[in-house]
Amino acid sequence: MRILVTGGTGFIGSHTCVELLNNHFEVIIIDNLSNSSATVVADIETITNKKVVFYEGDVCDKQLLEKIFNQHQIDGVIHFAGYKAVGESVQLPLKYYNNNLMSTTTLLEVMQQFNCTKIVFSSSATVYGEPHANPITEDFPLKTTNPYGSTKLYCEQILKDFQFANPEFSVAVLRYFNPIGAHCSGLIGENPKDIPNNLMPYIMKVAAKQLPQLSVFGNDYPTVDGSGVRDYIHVVDLAIGHIKALQFLKSTTGFHPFNLGTGNGVSVLQLVELFKKVNQVDVPYQIVARRSGDVATNYANAEKANRLLGWKAEKTVEDMCRDAWNYMKNHSN
Ligand code: NAD
Numbered sequence: 364m365r366i367l368v369t370g371g372t373g374f375i376g377s378h379t380c381v382e383l384l385n386n387h388f389e390v391i392i393i394d395n396l397s398n399s400s401a402t403v404v405a406d407i408e409t410i411t412n413k414k415v416v417f418y419e420g421d422v423c424d425k426q427l428l429e430k431i432f433n434q435h436q437i438d439g440v441i442h443f444a445g446y447k448a449v450g451e452s453v454q455l456p457l458k459y460y461n462n463n464l465m466s467t468t469t470l471l472e473v474m475q476q477f478n479c480t481k482i483v484f485s486s487s488a489t490v491y492g493e494p495h496a497n498p499i500t501e502d503f504p505l506k507t508t509n510p511y512g513s514t515k516l517y518c519e520q521i522l523k524d525f526q527f528a529n530p531e532f533s534v535a536v537l538r539y540f541n542p543i544g545a546h547c548s549g550l551i552g553e554n555p556k557d558i559p560n561n562l563m564p565y566i567m568k569v570a571a572k573q574l575p576q577l578s579v580f581g582n583d584y585p586t587v588d589g590s591g592v593r594d595y596i597h598v599v600d601l602a603i604g605h606i607k608a609l610q611f612l613k614s615t616t617g618f619h620p621f622n623l624g625t626g627n628g629v630s631v632l633q634l635v636e637l638f639k640k641v642n643q644v645d646v647p648y649q650i651v652a653r654r655s656g657d658v659a660t661n662y663a664n665a666e667k668a669n670r671l672l673g674w675k676a677e678k679t680v681e682d683m684c685r686d687a688w689n690y691m692k693n694h695s696n
């Protein structure tokens with residue numbers, strides 16, 4: 364199968380391209396490099412010893428998409444491209460609505476035009492808002508607390524309505540929990556240019572002495588040690604989930620949401636301690652007030668993905684800490 368990967372030079376996209384190539388898929392990437400670098404293409408090729416076709420461009424550019432679909436017989440699409448910073452989405456909601464929604468509708472129009480009927484979409488556990496219980500199953504009520512989350516929820520709805528109107532389509536919506544870690548080669552991973560919003564990139568910048576200390580947002584939640592609990596998942600496990608989803612879509616139609624998580628909750632303080640122990644580095648931190656909009660606890664029931672996709676996260680939190688730091692050591696400059 365030949366797969367178009369939008370946002371394929373980004374964090375999750377690049378790891379998924381590696382798994383696709385390792386599983387004998389052909390890969391075409393479109394990415395506008397708004398949050399990634401073209402050097403990632405060469406890194407993917409080095410890891411896999413295979414070639415990818417790369418288009419630098421925007422998924423909202425319908426003419427470019429038509430050109431790509433004209434030049435290649437595309438069997439399926441994985442749609443990662445989008446903006447993802449929660450805080451920025453509150454400040455600049457239209458930037459998020461424009462990019463995340465328009466890229467999805469443009470892509471669907473062109474897929475329909477070229478009779479390409481299989482799509483895997485990057486959604487997020489953010490669509491569950493503050494869950495009434497844990498672990499979270501796919502049938503929990505959907506609600507969001509910020510514009511970024513709303514774009515994910517609206518895209519899911521667009522995909523659902525579109526699939527209903529076009530029953531020959533098959534759609535897998537993958538709701539990721541908290542992806543961290545990196546490829547074991549140390550060549551690809553996550554290294555935000557600005558001050559990170561997310562926990563693991565922040566821990567790494569502190570460990571690398573690029574930032575003085577971590578702020579732990581709250582120690583008074585009703586959790587094991589008072590700090591927030593999340594379901595951290597290794598990005599390579601997550602990437603493999605996309606391959607399983609594509610294989611599932613081959614023999615089915617319909618709209619299929621799946622949680623991709625480990626099913627285990629880990630607190631902020633537990634993650635910091637594990638990172639220090641596994642990598643033998645110091646991570647100074649201070650406890651500060653809760654971050655507005657954060658939930659206490661959020662972890663997945665991923666039984667549906669196990670049952671229907673034959674997928675299960677395999678890697679441990681220790682693997683995530685080791686691989687993330689291995690990547691960071693190579694890229695700290
Ligand atoms: P990322 O920013 O590393 O990757 C996204 C890629 O899309 C980037 O390379 C960026 O340059 C590209 N892009 C953005 N808009 C584009 C456009 N209009 N046209 C072409 N390219 C465009 O992010 P990521 O962490 O790899 O996330 C991938 C997807 O997964 C996103 O849709 C994100 O919302 C979703 N997601 C991420 C997380 C997470 O914690 N990383 C959690 C849940 C869901």
Ligand code: UFG
Binds near residue numbers: 490539541562657
């Ligand atoms: N945290 C800190 N200090 C920091 C950063 C985070 O203590 O500097 C804490 C948070 O309060 C939270 C935990 O670490 O308890 C994880 O926070 P992240 O920002 O890493 O991740 P979130 O769970 O808040 O959100 C992430 C993505 C969302 C996505 C969601 C899916 O940022 O886009 O996971 O569950 F929707």
